[in-house]
Amino acid sequence: MSGDPQRWADLRARVLSAIVMVAVGGGAIVAGGLPLVLLGIVAPGLMMWELARMTRGAGADVSVLLGVLAAAVLVLNYWAMWHFWSPGLSLAPLALLLPSLVGALTPRRDRAVFAVYALVIVLTGIGLVALRNGVGLPAALCVLLVVVVSDVAGYFAGRLIGGPKFWPAISPKKTWSGTVAGWIGAALVGAGFMAAGWGGAQLLWILPIVAFAGQMGDIAESAIKRRAGVKDSSNLIPGHGGLLDRFDALAFAVPAALLIDLALPFMPAAGG
Template sequence: MTGAPQPAGNRWADLGPRIASAVVMVAVGGAAVWFGGWALAGLAVAVTGLMTWELSRMTAGEGYDASILLGVLAACVLALNLWVPAAWPLALLLLPSLIGVMAARRDSAIFAAYAMVIVLTGLCTVILRQSVGLEAVLCIVLTVVASDVAGYFAGRSLGGPKFWPKVSPKKTWSGTVAGWLAAALVGAGFWAAGHGAPGLMLALPLIAFAGQMGDIAESAIKRRAGVKDASNLIPGHGGLMDRFDALAFAVIAATLIQPFFPFLPFVRG
């Protein structure tokens, strides 16, 4: 199955808003990651709350919409885990998922699983920054951004067979593979700069693939909800879930594979 090329006038219609919004996101997110500490923790708490709100709205059923309350709950749960020096707040990470499925909701299991992913993403991002430094988060973010940008331009320019048309109609194999190649180039760049070993060029495509699966998972949720974007919070990009879906899965994947890939630049021997 091949995808028909988009009309020239429409192919890049959203490029301007995407670039402007991306500049703002990079500036805010980059500053938070650079300074770490309270700046990154505060941003993670805010993004976690807003993403949970978006997820709840997309999966809400008939009756009272508790999306705002669930967003606040998720933000508070993450804040407790980040700022209370104890182990007991870890148990509270399940609260947004458990309380969210008590309300009338479509796809309760999907909500519970993805709500947990959202909270864990915020927690893992801050932990990586605090425990192993700026380089950890920078490596993951650059991998996701490079994969997304390469996939966007390759998919729009080359087109070709769809990667998973029933779930994500716009994603092509050309864009997917371009994303892997871009991630490998990021790995080559870190290696050339003296950070990590050549195996980094194999590890980062795995992280990029996890990010692509995060993008597809969020696309599936949107299709089931019958919406184009998670929200309209970000001009040209939709909602926060539309932008951080890939990063969410990539951060969790990097955290899971970290002990098994000693050549990653953020694993200190």
């Protein structure tokens, strides 16, 4: 094992990511109601702003407008679902496509990448609330823990074990040992929830898939930052980057968990 201190240079950022996700995300999920909805509106709006800034081309900067648009379509969907949901308002979910479409029509690098990532961001806003209110508190907390545990396990395994790189052209620090450790960490989270009576044996293979989706979110954001030539998505968190830097894995894990649950419910619905 190398004693190179640079091996642990980003440990502080990783610890901060875990703290932010557990404190902010976990707190809002447990509280539910308005705090969770506000998180599901404000965070995606800021993340959309960061994504738009990193991918903007020549011409007018519409990043702020795209962030506001993302927040607005999320407000529209929450309003429709909670108060007036009916077949006559079935177009509300289509509004989630607006940030992707509008952003792709403005001067921009990698329009397709922006469009897909923008949709993932707004789905994350809806997904957090859907997991908490539709599937239940245990499921929402489970996904959050999978993201945190798989990231921490992957980080330490990658630094301590090393080995072949997972995708060196995009994320040169990520290794196969870290990736597999993340899957193992996710399976251990599943074992814990099984022991608590909040799910069956399917958690042992479903949660590693959710963890892998989160890992892909991390890699996708790394690729966008490399293309943009920036170290952080923004400076919203002074000295530690932006919200996308902290929530990139959660942004992919939440939609993945929702899609999996639609096809194969992996945790019993629970209130709270």
